[in-house]
Amino acid sequence: MTGYILRRLMYGVLILIGVNLFTFILFFAVNTPDDMARLAIGGQRVSAEAVEKWKVEHGYDKPLFINDQKAGLDKYTDTIFYQRSIPLLKFDFGSSDGGRDISREIGARMGPSLALALPTFVLGLIASVSFSLVLIFFRTTRLDFWGVVLCVVMLSISSLFYIIAGQWLFSKVLRLVPYSGFAGGLDMIKFLSLPVLVAIVARLGPEARFYRSLFLEEISKDYVRTARAKGLSERIVLFRHVLRNAMLPILTGTVSALPLLFMGSLISESFFGIPGLGSYTIDAIGAQDFSVVRAMVFLGSALYIVGLIMADISYTLADPRVRFE
Structure with a gap:
Protein backbone atom coordinates (compact mmCIF):
# COMPACT_ATOMS: atom_id res chain seq x y z
CA MET A 1 0.00 0.00 0.00
CA THR A 2 2.81 2.40 0.84
CA GLY A 3 4.55 1.69 -2.45
CA TYR A 4 1.29 2.24 -4.31
CA ILE A 5 0.78 5.64 -2.66
CA LEU A 6 4.35 6.67 -3.41
CA ARG A 7 3.92 5.73 -7.07
CA ARG A 8 0.70 7.70 -7.27
CA LEU A 9 2.43 10.70 -5.72
CA MET A 10 5.22 10.47 -8.30
CA TYR A 11 2.66 10.29 -11.08
CA GLY A 12 0.91 13.26 -9.50
CA VAL A 13 4.09 15.34 -9.62
CA LEU A 14 4.49 14.57 -13.32
CA ILE A 15 0.87 15.52 -13.93
CA LEU A 16 1.31 18.80 -12.07
CA ILE A 17 4.36 19.64 -14.16
CA GLY A 18 2.38 18.91 -17.30
CA VAL A 19 -0.59 20.98 -16.13
CA ASN A 20 1.73 23.85 -15.26
CA LEU A 21 3.37 23.76 -18.68
CA PHE A 22 0.10 23.33 -20.57
CA THR A 23 -1.56 26.22 -18.72
CA PHE A 24 1.38 28.47 -19.46
CA ILE A 25 1.42 27.60 -23.18
CA LEU A 26 -2.36 27.89 -23.51
CA PHE A 27 -2.52 31.27 -21.83
CA PHE A 28 0.26 32.86 -23.87
CA ALA A 29 -1.11 31.32 -27.05
CA VAL A 30 -4.14 33.56 -26.55
CA ASN A 31 -2.52 36.59 -24.92
CA THR A 32 0.79 38.34 -25.24
CA PRO A 33 2.41 40.38 -22.48
CA ASP A 34 1.55 43.49 -24.51
CA ASP A 35 -2.15 42.52 -24.48
CA MET A 36 -2.02 41.94 -20.74
CA ALA A 37 -0.39 45.32 -20.22
CA ARG A 38 -2.98 47.18 -22.29
CA LEU A 39 -5.83 45.46 -20.50
CA ALA A 40 -4.36 46.20 -17.09
CA ILE A 41 -3.65 49.83 -17.90
CA GLY A 42 -7.06 50.36 -19.41
CA GLY A 43 -7.40 50.39 -23.17
CA GLN A 44 -5.87 49.88 -26.58
CA ARG A 45 -4.72 53.48 -26.98
CA VAL A 46 -1.84 53.12 -24.58
CA SER A 47 1.62 54.35 -25.41
CA ALA A 48 4.40 51.86 -26.02
CA GLU A 49 6.34 53.39 -23.14
CA ALA A 50 3.49 52.68 -20.70
CA VAL A 51 3.18 49.12 -21.95
CA GLU A 52 6.91 48.51 -21.58
CA LYS A 53 6.92 50.05 -18.11
CA TRP A 54 4.09 47.74 -16.98
CA LYS A 55 5.88 44.69 -18.38
CA VAL A 56 9.09 45.58 -16.53
CA GLU A 57 7.24 46.17 -13.26
CA HIS A 58 5.41 42.85 -13.44
CA GLY A 59 8.22 40.70 -14.86
CA TYR A 60 6.79 40.19 -18.33
CA ASP A 61 9.62 41.91 -20.19
CA LYS A 62 11.61 38.67 -20.48
CA PRO A 63 11.33 35.87 -23.09
CA LEU A 64 8.89 33.05 -22.42
CA PHE A 65 11.18 30.00 -22.29
CA ILE A 66 14.70 30.80 -23.54
CA ASN A 67 16.60 34.03 -23.04
CA ASP A 68 19.18 34.18 -25.84
CA GLN A 69 20.75 37.29 -24.34
CA LYS A 70 21.95 35.34 -21.30
CA ALA A 71 24.51 32.58 -20.92
CA GLY A 72 24.65 29.39 -18.87
CA LEU A 73 21.72 28.62 -16.61
CA ASP A 74 20.56 32.22 -16.80
CA LYS A 75 19.51 31.48 -20.35
CA TYR A 76 16.69 29.35 -18.93
CA THR A 77 16.15 30.88 -15.48
CA ASP A 78 15.84 34.50 -16.62
CA THR A 79 12.53 33.78 -18.37
CA ILE A 80 8.86 34.29 -17.66
CA PHE A 81 8.20 30.56 -17.37
CA TYR A 82 10.91 29.91 -14.81
CA GLN A 83 10.20 32.95 -12.67
CA ARG A 84 6.39 32.85 -12.83
CA SER A 85 5.51 29.16 -13.13
CA ILE A 86 8.32 27.03 -11.68
CA PRO A 87 7.74 28.38 -8.12
CA LEU A 88 4.30 26.78 -8.25
CA LEU A 89 5.92 23.39 -7.77
CA LYS A 90 6.89 24.66 -4.31
CA PHE A 91 3.36 26.05 -3.84
CA ASP A 92 4.76 29.55 -3.98
CA PHE A 93 1.94 31.38 -5.74
CA GLY A 94 3.64 34.77 -5.70
CA SER A 95 1.67 37.93 -6.47
CA SER A 96 -1.14 38.64 -8.90
CA ASP A 97 -0.65 40.95 -11.85
CA GLY A 98 -2.36 43.57 -9.73
CA GLY A 99 0.32 43.24 -7.04
CA ARG A 100 -1.71 41.39 -4.39
CA ASP A 101 -0.38 38.34 -2.57
CA ILE A 102 -2.18 35.29 -4.00
CA SER A 103 -1.55 33.03 -0.98
CA ARG A 104 -3.10 35.63 1.31
CA GLU A 105 -6.10 35.98 -0.99
CA ILE A 106 -6.56 32.19 -1.05
CA GLY A 107 -6.42 32.06 2.74
CA ALA A 108 -8.97 34.86 3.09
CA ARG A 109 -11.39 33.42 0.52
CA MET A 110 -11.16 29.78 1.57
CA GLY A 111 -13.50 30.35 4.52
CA PRO A 112 -16.51 31.56 2.49
CA SER A 113 -15.94 28.80 -0.07
CA LEU A 114 -15.92 26.10 2.62
CA ALA A 115 -18.95 27.66 4.32
CA LEU A 116 -20.86 27.14 1.08
CA ALA A 117 -19.29 23.88 -0.10
CA LEU A 118 -19.33 21.79 3.09
CA PRO A 119 -23.08 21.92 3.85
CA THR A 120 -23.82 21.55 0.14
CA PHE A 121 -21.63 18.46 -0.04
CA VAL A 122 -22.89 16.77 3.13
CA LEU A 123 -26.58 17.59 2.79
CA GLY A 124 -26.54 16.92 -0.95
CA LEU A 125 -24.99 13.48 -0.45
CA ILE A 126 -27.51 12.59 2.25
CA ALA A 127 -30.43 13.80 0.13
CA SER A 128 -29.30 11.97 -3.01
CA VAL A 129 -28.57 8.65 -1.29
CA SER A 130 -31.77 8.79 0.78
CA PHE A 131 -33.93 9.62 -2.24
CA SER A 132 -32.40 6.83 -4.31
CA LEU A 133 -32.88 4.32 -1.46
CA VAL A 134 -36.53 5.32 -1.22
CA LEU A 135 -36.94 4.68 -4.94
CA ILE A 136 -35.31 1.26 -4.57
CA PHE A 137 -37.48 0.42 -1.58
CA PHE A 138 -40.59 1.18 -3.65
CA ARG A 139 -39.20 -0.18 -6.91
CA THR A 140 -41.64 -1.25 -9.65
CA THR A 141 -44.27 1.04 -8.14
CA ARG A 142 -45.65 4.36 -9.34
CA LEU A 143 -43.50 6.19 -6.80
CA ASP A 144 -40.37 4.69 -8.34
CA PHE A 145 -41.56 5.49 -11.89
CA TRP A 146 -42.39 9.13 -11.20
CA GLY A 147 -39.26 9.49 -9.09
CA VAL A 148 -37.12 8.45 -12.06
CA VAL A 149 -39.07 10.82 -14.30
CA LEU A 150 -38.42 13.62 -11.82
CA CYS A 151 -34.69 12.81 -11.78
CA VAL A 152 -34.52 12.91 -15.59
CA VAL A 153 -36.35 16.25 -15.65
CA MET A 154 -34.09 17.73 -12.98
CA LEU A 155 -30.85 16.62 -14.62
CA SER A 156 -32.08 18.07 -17.93
CA ILE A 157 -32.38 21.56 -16.45
CA SER A 158 -29.36 23.83 -16.26
CA SER A 159 -28.10 24.84 -12.82
CA LEU A 160 -28.46 28.46 -13.90
CA PHE A 161 -32.22 27.97 -14.03
CA TYR A 162 -32.27 26.83 -10.41
CA ILE A 163 -30.21 29.84 -9.36
CA ILE A 164 -32.37 32.37 -11.19
CA ALA A 165 -35.62 30.67 -10.16
CA GLY A 166 -34.46 30.44 -6.55
CA GLN A 167 -33.51 34.11 -6.42
CA TRP A 168 -36.82 35.11 -8.00
CA LEU A 169 -38.95 32.94 -5.68
CA PHE A 170 -37.21 33.19 -2.32
CA SER A 171 -35.69 36.67 -2.63
CA LYS A 172 -38.07 38.69 -4.80
CA VAL A 173 -41.46 37.05 -4.21
CA LEU A 174 -41.24 35.61 -0.71
CA ARG A 175 -38.45 37.96 0.50
CA PHE A 182 -22.01 37.44 2.47
CA ALA A 183 -21.50 38.13 6.16
CA GLY A 184 -19.80 36.48 9.09
CA GLY A 185 -21.29 35.03 12.24
CA LEU A 186 -24.90 33.91 12.40
CA ASP A 187 -25.80 36.28 9.57
CA MET A 188 -23.97 33.86 7.31
CA ILE A 189 -26.98 31.51 7.47
CA LYS A 190 -29.38 33.85 5.71
CA PHE A 191 -26.86 34.49 2.92
CA LEU A 192 -25.91 30.84 2.41
CA SER A 193 -29.27 29.11 2.86
CA LEU A 194 -30.44 29.84 -0.69
CA PRO A 195 -27.14 28.92 -2.45
CA VAL A 196 -26.97 25.67 -0.48
CA LEU A 197 -30.60 24.81 -1.26
CA VAL A 198 -30.15 25.57 -4.95
CA ALA A 199 -26.96 23.47 -5.14
CA ILE A 200 -28.65 20.50 -3.43
CA VAL A 201 -31.64 20.62 -5.77
CA ALA A 202 -29.39 21.00 -8.83
CA ARG A 203 -27.38 17.87 -8.01
CA LEU A 204 -30.27 15.76 -6.71
CA GLY A 205 -31.48 14.58 -10.13
CA PRO A 206 -28.26 13.24 -11.65
CA GLU A 207 -26.86 11.85 -8.40
CA ALA A 208 -30.05 10.13 -7.26
CA ARG A 209 -30.47 8.53 -10.69
CA PHE A 210 -26.86 7.31 -10.61
CA TYR A 211 -27.14 5.92 -7.07
CA ARG A 212 -30.44 4.26 -7.92
CA SER A 213 -28.71 2.40 -10.77
CA LEU A 214 -25.96 1.27 -8.39
CA PHE A 215 -28.42 0.02 -5.79
CA LEU A 216 -30.59 -1.64 -8.42
CA GLU A 217 -27.58 -3.59 -9.68
CA GLU A 218 -26.62 -4.68 -6.18
CA ILE A 219 -30.11 -5.70 -5.13
CA SER A 220 -30.32 -8.38 -7.81
CA LYS A 221 -27.19 -10.22 -6.64
CA ASP A 222 -27.06 -13.56 -4.83
CA TYR A 223 -26.04 -12.23 -1.42
CA VAL A 224 -29.20 -10.11 -1.30
CA ARG A 225 -31.39 -13.10 -2.05
CA THR A 226 -29.52 -15.02 0.64
CA ALA A 227 -30.13 -12.23 3.15
CA ARG A 228 -33.84 -12.23 2.34
CA ALA A 229 -33.95 -16.02 2.66
CA LYS A 230 -32.57 -15.68 6.19
CA GLY A 231 -35.60 -13.56 7.07
CA LEU A 232 -33.99 -10.13 7.16
CA SER A 233 -36.32 -7.21 6.54
CA GLU A 234 -36.06 -5.14 3.36
CA ARG A 235 -34.86 -2.14 5.36
CA ILE A 236 -31.97 -4.09 6.87
CA VAL A 237 -31.08 -5.58 3.49
CA LEU A 238 -30.94 -2.12 1.91
CA PHE A 239 -28.95 -0.33 4.60
CA ARG A 240 -26.73 -3.11 5.93
CA HIS A 241 -25.93 -4.97 2.70
CA VAL A 242 -26.84 -3.08 -0.46
CA LEU A 243 -25.64 0.34 0.69
CA ARG A 244 -22.37 -1.02 2.05
CA ASN A 245 -21.52 -2.99 -1.10
CA ALA A 246 -22.34 0.00 -3.30
CA MET A 247 -19.97 2.25 -1.37
CA LEU A 248 -16.99 1.84 -3.72
CA PRO A 249 -18.42 3.79 -6.67
CA ILE A 250 -19.98 6.29 -4.27
CA LEU A 251 -16.61 6.85 -2.61
CA THR A 252 -15.06 7.44 -6.01
CA GLY A 253 -17.17 10.53 -6.49
CA THR A 254 -17.40 11.75 -2.92
CA VAL A 255 -13.93 11.30 -1.44
CA SER A 256 -12.20 12.54 -4.59
CA ALA A 257 -14.41 15.63 -4.47
CA LEU A 258 -13.49 16.52 -0.89
CA PRO A 259 -10.27 18.44 -1.68
CA LEU A 260 -12.04 20.30 -4.48
CA LEU A 261 -14.40 21.78 -1.90
CA PHE A 262 -11.62 24.25 -1.15
CA MET A 263 -11.82 25.56 -4.72
CA GLY A 264 -15.33 26.85 -4.32
CA SER A 265 -18.14 26.99 -6.86
CA LEU A 266 -17.50 29.20 -9.89
CA ILE A 267 -21.17 29.76 -10.81
CA SER A 268 -22.82 29.92 -7.38
CA GLU A 269 -20.27 32.26 -5.84
CA SER A 270 -20.45 34.61 -8.80
CA PHE A 271 -24.27 34.76 -8.88
CA PHE A 272 -24.71 35.02 -5.13
CA GLY A 273 -21.85 37.44 -4.52
CA ILE A 274 -19.90 35.15 -2.18
CA PRO A 275 -16.24 36.24 -1.91
CA GLY A 276 -14.78 32.76 -2.25
CA LEU A 277 -12.20 31.10 -4.43
CA GLY A 278 -14.70 30.43 -7.21
CA SER A 279 -15.56 34.09 -7.71
CA TYR A 280 -11.86 34.91 -7.29
CA THR A 281 -11.07 32.65 -10.26
CA ILE A 282 -13.87 34.09 -12.38
CA ASP A 283 -12.69 37.64 -11.68
CA ALA A 284 -9.13 36.67 -12.60
CA ILE A 285 -10.28 35.15 -15.89
CA GLY A 286 -12.24 38.29 -16.72
CA ALA A 287 -9.25 40.47 -15.91
CA GLN A 288 -6.89 38.06 -17.72
CA ASP A 289 -4.74 37.87 -14.62
CA PHE A 290 -2.44 35.02 -15.62
CA SER A 291 -0.81 34.72 -12.20
CA VAL A 292 -4.09 34.04 -10.42
CA VAL A 293 -5.46 31.76 -13.15
CA ARG A 294 -2.43 29.49 -13.29
CA ALA A 295 -2.26 29.42 -9.46
CA MET A 296 -5.88 28.31 -9.17
CA VAL A 297 -5.55 25.74 -11.96
CA PHE A 298 -2.42 24.32 -10.35
CA LEU A 299 -4.01 24.23 -6.89
CA GLY A 300 -7.13 22.54 -8.26
CA SER A 301 -5.03 19.89 -10.01
CA ALA A 302 -3.02 19.20 -6.87
CA LEU A 303 -6.15 18.86 -4.75
CA TYR A 304 -7.78 16.57 -7.31
CA ILE A 305 -4.76 14.23 -7.28
CA VAL A 306 -4.87 14.13 -3.48
CA GLY A 307 -8.57 13.36 -3.68
CA LEU A 308 -8.01 10.40 -5.99
CA ILE A 309 -5.39 8.96 -3.65
CA MET A 310 -7.79 9.42 -0.71
CA ALA A 311 -10.47 7.58 -2.70
CA ASP A 312 -8.12 4.66 -3.34
CA ILE A 313 -7.23 4.45 0.34
CA SER A 314 -10.88 4.60 1.36
CA TYR A 315 -11.57 1.55 -0.84
CA THR A 316 -9.67 -0.66 1.59
CA LEU A 317 -11.76 0.65 4.48
CA ALA A 318 -15.09 0.17 2.71
CA ASP A 319 -14.26 -3.22 1.19
CA PRO A 320 -11.62 -5.47 2.84
CA ARG A 321 -11.37 -7.43 -0.43
CA VAL A 322 -9.60 -4.48 -2.07
CA ARG A 323 -5.87 -4.46 -1.52
CA PHE A 324 -3.11 -2.65 -3.42
CA GLU A 325 0.18 -4.39 -3.78
Whole structure:
Protein backbone atom coordinates (compact mmCIF):
# COMPACT_ATOMS: atom_id res chain seq x y z
CA MET A 1 0.00 0.00 0.00
CA THR A 2 2.81 2.40 0.84
CA GLY A 3 4.55 1.69 -2.45
CA TYR A 4 1.29 2.24 -4.31
CA ILE A 5 0.78 5.64 -2.66
CA LEU A 6 4.35 6.67 -3.41
CA ARG A 7 3.92 5.73 -7.07
CA ARG A 8 0.70 7.70 -7.27
CA LEU A 9 2.43 10.70 -5.72
CA MET A 10 5.22 10.47 -8.30
CA TYR A 11 2.66 10.29 -11.08
CA GLY A 12 0.91 13.26 -9.50
CA VAL A 13 4.09 15.34 -9.62
CA LEU A 14 4.49 14.57 -13.32
CA ILE A 15 0.87 15.52 -13.93
CA LEU A 16 1.31 18.80 -12.07
CA ILE A 17 4.36 19.64 -14.16
CA GLY A 18 2.38 18.91 -17.30
CA VAL A 19 -0.59 20.98 -16.13
CA ASN A 20 1.73 23.85 -15.26
CA LEU A 21 3.37 23.76 -18.68
CA PHE A 22 0.10 23.33 -20.57
CA THR A 23 -1.56 26.22 -18.72
CA PHE A 24 1.38 28.47 -19.46
CA ILE A 25 1.42 27.60 -23.18
CA LEU A 26 -2.36 27.89 -23.51
CA PHE A 27 -2.52 31.27 -21.83
CA PHE A 28 0.26 32.86 -23.87
CA ALA A 29 -1.11 31.32 -27.05
CA VAL A 30 -4.14 33.56 -26.55
CA ASN A 31 -2.52 36.59 -24.92
CA THR A 32 0.79 38.34 -25.24
CA PRO A 33 2.41 40.38 -22.48
CA ASP A 34 1.55 43.49 -24.51
CA ASP A 35 -2.15 42.52 -24.48
CA MET A 36 -2.02 41.94 -20.74
CA ALA A 37 -0.39 45.32 -20.22
CA ARG A 38 -2.98 47.18 -22.29
CA LEU A 39 -5.83 45.46 -20.50
CA ALA A 40 -4.36 46.20 -17.09
CA ILE A 41 -3.65 49.83 -17.90
CA GLY A 42 -7.06 50.36 -19.41
CA GLY A 43 -7.40 50.39 -23.17
CA GLN A 44 -5.87 49.88 -26.58
CA ARG A 45 -4.72 53.48 -26.98
CA VAL A 46 -1.84 53.12 -24.58
CA SER A 47 1.62 54.35 -25.41
CA ALA A 48 4.40 51.86 -26.02
CA GLU A 49 6.34 53.39 -23.14
CA ALA A 50 3.49 52.68 -20.70
CA VAL A 51 3.18 49.12 -21.95
CA GLU A 52 6.91 48.51 -21.58
CA LYS A 53 6.92 50.05 -18.11
CA TRP A 54 4.09 47.74 -16.98
CA LYS A 55 5.88 44.69 -18.38
CA VAL A 56 9.09 45.58 -16.53
CA GLU A 57 7.24 46.17 -13.26
CA HIS A 58 5.41 42.85 -13.44
CA GLY A 59 8.22 40.70 -14.86
CA TYR A 60 6.79 40.19 -18.33
CA ASP A 61 9.62 41.91 -20.19
CA LYS A 62 11.61 38.67 -20.48
CA PRO A 63 11.33 35.87 -23.09
CA LEU A 64 8.89 33.05 -22.42
CA PHE A 65 11.18 30.00 -22.29
CA ILE A 66 14.70 30.80 -23.54
CA ASN A 67 16.60 34.03 -23.04
CA ASP A 68 19.18 34.18 -25.84
CA GLN A 69 20.75 37.29 -24.34
CA LYS A 70 21.95 35.34 -21.30
CA ALA A 71 24.51 32.58 -20.92
CA GLY A 72 24.65 29.39 -18.87
CA LEU A 73 21.72 28.62 -16.61
CA ASP A 74 20.56 32.22 -16.80
CA LYS A 75 19.51 31.48 -20.35
CA TYR A 76 16.69 29.35 -18.93
CA THR A 77 16.15 30.88 -15.48
CA ASP A 78 15.84 34.50 -16.62
CA THR A 79 12.53 33.78 -18.37
CA ILE A 80 8.86 34.29 -17.66
CA PHE A 81 8.20 30.56 -17.37
CA TYR A 82 10.91 29.91 -14.81
CA GLN A 83 10.20 32.95 -12.67
CA ARG A 84 6.39 32.85 -12.83
CA SER A 85 5.51 29.16 -13.13
CA ILE A 86 8.32 27.03 -11.68
CA PRO A 87 7.74 28.38 -8.12
CA LEU A 88 4.30 26.78 -8.25
CA LEU A 89 5.92 23.39 -7.77
CA LYS A 90 6.89 24.66 -4.31
CA PHE A 91 3.36 26.05 -3.84
CA ASP A 92 4.76 29.55 -3.98
CA PHE A 93 1.94 31.38 -5.74
CA GLY A 94 3.64 34.77 -5.70
CA SER A 95 1.67 37.93 -6.47
CA SER A 96 -1.14 38.64 -8.90
CA ASP A 97 -0.65 40.95 -11.85
CA GLY A 98 -2.36 43.57 -9.73
CA GLY A 99 0.32 43.24 -7.04
CA ARG A 100 -1.71 41.39 -4.39
CA ASP A 101 -0.38 38.34 -2.57
CA ILE A 102 -2.18 35.29 -4.00
CA SER A 103 -1.55 33.03 -0.98
CA ARG A 104 -3.10 35.63 1.31
CA GLU A 105 -6.10 35.98 -0.99
CA ILE A 106 -6.56 32.19 -1.05
CA GLY A 107 -6.42 32.06 2.74
CA ALA A 108 -8.97 34.86 3.09
CA ARG A 109 -11.39 33.42 0.52
CA MET A 110 -11.16 29.78 1.57
CA GLY A 111 -13.50 30.35 4.52
CA PRO A 112 -16.51 31.56 2.49
CA SER A 113 -15.94 28.80 -0.07
CA LEU A 114 -15.92 26.10 2.62
CA ALA A 115 -18.95 27.66 4.32
CA LEU A 116 -20.86 27.14 1.08
CA ALA A 117 -19.29 23.88 -0.10
CA LEU A 118 -19.33 21.79 3.09
CA PRO A 119 -23.08 21.92 3.85
CA THR A 120 -23.82 21.55 0.14
CA PHE A 121 -21.63 18.46 -0.04
CA VAL A 122 -22.89 16.77 3.13
CA LEU A 123 -26.58 17.59 2.79
CA GLY A 124 -26.54 16.92 -0.95
CA LEU A 125 -24.99 13.48 -0.45
CA ILE A 126 -27.51 12.59 2.25
CA ALA A 127 -30.43 13.80 0.13
CA SER A 128 -29.30 11.97 -3.01
CA VAL A 129 -28.57 8.65 -1.29
CA SER A 130 -31.77 8.79 0.78
CA PHE A 131 -33.93 9.62 -2.24
CA SER A 132 -32.40 6.83 -4.31
CA LEU A 133 -32.88 4.32 -1.46
CA VAL A 134 -36.53 5.32 -1.22
CA LEU A 135 -36.94 4.68 -4.94
CA ILE A 136 -35.31 1.26 -4.57
CA PHE A 137 -37.48 0.42 -1.58
CA PHE A 138 -40.59 1.18 -3.65
CA ARG A 139 -39.20 -0.18 -6.91
CA THR A 140 -41.64 -1.25 -9.65
CA THR A 141 -44.27 1.04 -8.14
CA ARG A 142 -45.65 4.36 -9.34
CA LEU A 143 -43.50 6.19 -6.80
CA ASP A 144 -40.37 4.69 -8.34
CA PHE A 145 -41.56 5.49 -11.89
CA TRP A 146 -42.39 9.13 -11.20
CA GLY A 147 -39.26 9.49 -9.09
CA VAL A 148 -37.12 8.45 -12.06
CA VAL A 149 -39.07 10.82 -14.30
CA LEU A 150 -38.42 13.62 -11.82
CA CYS A 151 -34.69 12.81 -11.78
CA VAL A 152 -34.52 12.91 -15.59
CA VAL A 153 -36.35 16.25 -15.65
CA MET A 154 -34.09 17.73 -12.98
CA LEU A 155 -30.85 16.62 -14.62
CA SER A 156 -32.08 18.07 -17.93
CA ILE A 157 -32.38 21.56 -16.45
CA SER A 158 -29.36 23.83 -16.26
CA SER A 159 -28.10 24.84 -12.82
CA LEU A 160 -28.46 28.46 -13.90
CA PHE A 161 -32.22 27.97 -14.03
CA TYR A 162 -32.27 26.83 -10.41
CA ILE A 163 -30.21 29.84 -9.36
CA ILE A 164 -32.37 32.37 -11.19
CA ALA A 165 -35.62 30.67 -10.16
CA GLY A 166 -34.46 30.44 -6.55
CA GLN A 167 -33.51 34.11 -6.42
CA TRP A 168 -36.82 35.11 -8.00
CA LEU A 169 -38.95 32.94 -5.68
CA PHE A 170 -37.21 33.19 -2.32
CA SER A 171 -35.69 36.67 -2.63
CA LYS A 172 -38.07 38.69 -4.80
CA VAL A 173 -41.46 37.05 -4.21
CA LEU A 174 -41.24 35.61 -0.71
CA ARG A 175 -38.45 37.96 0.50
CA LEU A 176 -37.06 35.29 2.82
CA VAL A 177 -33.36 35.67 2.01
CA PRO A 178 -31.14 38.31 0.33
CA TYR A 179 -30.39 38.15 -3.38
CA SER A 180 -26.65 37.99 -2.81
CA GLY A 181 -23.89 38.94 -0.43
CA PHE A 182 -22.01 37.44 2.47
CA ALA A 183 -21.50 38.13 6.16
CA GLY A 184 -19.80 36.48 9.09
CA GLY A 185 -21.29 35.03 12.24
CA LEU A 186 -24.90 33.91 12.40
CA ASP A 187 -25.80 36.28 9.57
CA MET A 188 -23.97 33.86 7.31
CA ILE A 189 -26.98 31.51 7.47
CA LYS A 190 -29.38 33.85 5.71
CA PHE A 191 -26.86 34.49 2.92
CA LEU A 192 -25.91 30.84 2.41
CA SER A 193 -29.27 29.11 2.86
CA LEU A 194 -30.44 29.84 -0.69
CA PRO A 195 -27.14 28.92 -2.45
CA VAL A 196 -26.97 25.67 -0.48
CA LEU A 197 -30.60 24.81 -1.26
CA VAL A 198 -30.15 25.57 -4.95
CA ALA A 199 -26.96 23.47 -5.14
CA ILE A 200 -28.65 20.50 -3.43
CA VAL A 201 -31.64 20.62 -5.77
CA ALA A 202 -29.39 21.00 -8.83
CA ARG A 203 -27.38 17.87 -8.01
CA LEU A 204 -30.27 15.76 -6.71
CA GLY A 205 -31.48 14.58 -10.13
CA PRO A 206 -28.26 13.24 -11.65
CA GLU A 207 -26.86 11.85 -8.40
CA ALA A 208 -30.05 10.13 -7.26
CA ARG A 209 -30.47 8.53 -10.69
CA PHE A 210 -26.86 7.31 -10.61
CA TYR A 211 -27.14 5.92 -7.07
CA ARG A 212 -30.44 4.26 -7.92
CA SER A 213 -28.71 2.40 -10.77
CA LEU A 214 -25.96 1.27 -8.39
CA PHE A 215 -28.42 0.02 -5.79
CA LEU A 216 -30.59 -1.64 -8.42
CA GLU A 217 -27.58 -3.59 -9.68
CA GLU A 218 -26.62 -4.68 -6.18
CA ILE A 219 -30.11 -5.70 -5.13
CA SER A 220 -30.32 -8.38 -7.81
CA LYS A 221 -27.19 -10.22 -6.64
CA ASP A 222 -27.06 -13.56 -4.83
CA TYR A 223 -26.04 -12.23 -1.42
CA VAL A 224 -29.20 -10.11 -1.30
CA ARG A 225 -31.39 -13.10 -2.05
CA THR A 226 -29.52 -15.02 0.64
CA ALA A 227 -30.13 -12.23 3.15
CA ARG A 228 -33.84 -12.23 2.34
CA ALA A 229 -33.95 -16.02 2.66
CA LYS A 230 -32.57 -15.68 6.19
CA GLY A 231 -35.60 -13.56 7.07
CA LEU A 232 -33.99 -10.13 7.16
CA SER A 233 -36.32 -7.21 6.54
CA GLU A 234 -36.06 -5.14 3.36
CA ARG A 235 -34.86 -2.14 5.36
CA ILE A 236 -31.97 -4.09 6.87
CA VAL A 237 -31.08 -5.58 3.49
CA LEU A 238 -30.94 -2.12 1.91
CA PHE A 239 -28.95 -0.33 4.60
CA ARG A 240 -26.73 -3.11 5.93
CA HIS A 241 -25.93 -4.97 2.70
CA VAL A 242 -26.84 -3.08 -0.46
CA LEU A 243 -25.64 0.34 0.69
CA ARG A 244 -22.37 -1.02 2.05
CA ASN A 245 -21.52 -2.99 -1.10
CA ALA A 246 -22.34 0.00 -3.30
CA MET A 247 -19.97 2.25 -1.37
CA LEU A 248 -16.99 1.84 -3.72
CA PRO A 249 -18.42 3.79 -6.67
CA ILE A 250 -19.98 6.29 -4.27
CA LEU A 251 -16.61 6.85 -2.61
CA THR A 252 -15.06 7.44 -6.01
CA GLY A 253 -17.17 10.53 -6.49
CA THR A 254 -17.40 11.75 -2.92
CA VAL A 255 -13.93 11.30 -1.44
CA SER A 256 -12.20 12.54 -4.59
CA ALA A 257 -14.41 15.63 -4.47
CA LEU A 258 -13.49 16.52 -0.89
CA PRO A 259 -10.27 18.44 -1.68
CA LEU A 260 -12.04 20.30 -4.48
CA LEU A 261 -14.40 21.78 -1.90
CA PHE A 262 -11.62 24.25 -1.15
CA MET A 263 -11.82 25.56 -4.72
CA GLY A 264 -15.33 26.85 -4.32
CA SER A 265 -18.14 26.99 -6.86
CA LEU A 266 -17.50 29.20 -9.89
CA ILE A 267 -21.17 29.76 -10.81
CA SER A 268 -22.82 29.92 -7.38
CA GLU A 269 -20.27 32.26 -5.84
CA SER A 270 -20.45 34.61 -8.80
CA PHE A 271 -24.27 34.76 -8.88
CA PHE A 272 -24.71 35.02 -5.13
CA GLY A 273 -21.85 37.44 -4.52
CA ILE A 274 -19.90 35.15 -2.18
CA PRO A 275 -16.24 36.24 -1.91
CA GLY A 276 -14.78 32.76 -2.25
CA LEU A 277 -12.20 31.10 -4.43
CA GLY A 278 -14.70 30.43 -7.21
CA SER A 279 -15.56 34.09 -7.71
CA TYR A 280 -11.86 34.91 -7.29
CA THR A 281 -11.07 32.65 -10.26
CA ILE A 282 -13.87 34.09 -12.38
CA ASP A 283 -12.69 37.64 -11.68
CA ALA A 284 -9.13 36.67 -12.60
CA ILE A 285 -10.28 35.15 -15.89
CA GLY A 286 -12.24 38.29 -16.72
CA ALA A 287 -9.25 40.47 -15.91
CA GLN A 288 -6.89 38.06 -17.72
CA ASP A 289 -4.74 37.87 -14.62
CA PHE A 290 -2.44 35.02 -15.62
CA SER A 291 -0.81 34.72 -12.20
CA VAL A 292 -4.09 34.04 -10.42
CA VAL A 293 -5.46 31.76 -13.15
CA ARG A 294 -2.43 29.49 -13.29
CA ALA A 295 -2.26 29.42 -9.46
CA MET A 296 -5.88 28.31 -9.17
CA VAL A 297 -5.55 25.74 -11.96
CA PHE A 298 -2.42 24.32 -10.35
CA LEU A 299 -4.01 24.23 -6.89
CA GLY A 300 -7.13 22.54 -8.26
CA SER A 301 -5.03 19.89 -10.01
CA ALA A 302 -3.02 19.20 -6.87
CA LEU A 303 -6.15 18.86 -4.75
CA TYR A 304 -7.78 16.57 -7.31
CA ILE A 305 -4.76 14.23 -7.28
CA VAL A 306 -4.87 14.13 -3.48
CA GLY A 307 -8.57 13.36 -3.68
CA LEU A 308 -8.01 10.40 -5.99
CA ILE A 309 -5.39 8.96 -3.65
CA MET A 310 -7.79 9.42 -0.71
CA ALA A 311 -10.47 7.58 -2.70
CA ASP A 312 -8.12 4.66 -3.34
CA ILE A 313 -7.23 4.45 0.34
CA SER A 314 -10.88 4.60 1.36
CA TYR A 315 -11.57 1.55 -0.84
CA THR A 316 -9.67 -0.66 1.59
CA LEU A 317 -11.76 0.65 4.48
CA ALA A 318 -15.09 0.17 2.71
CA ASP A 319 -14.26 -3.22 1.19
CA PRO A 320 -11.62 -5.47 2.84
CA ARG A 321 -11.37 -7.43 -0.43
CA VAL A 322 -9.60 -4.48 -2.07
CA ARG A 323 -5.87 -4.46 -1.52
CA PHE A 324 -3.11 -2.65 -3.42
CA GLU A 325 0.18 -4.39 -3.78
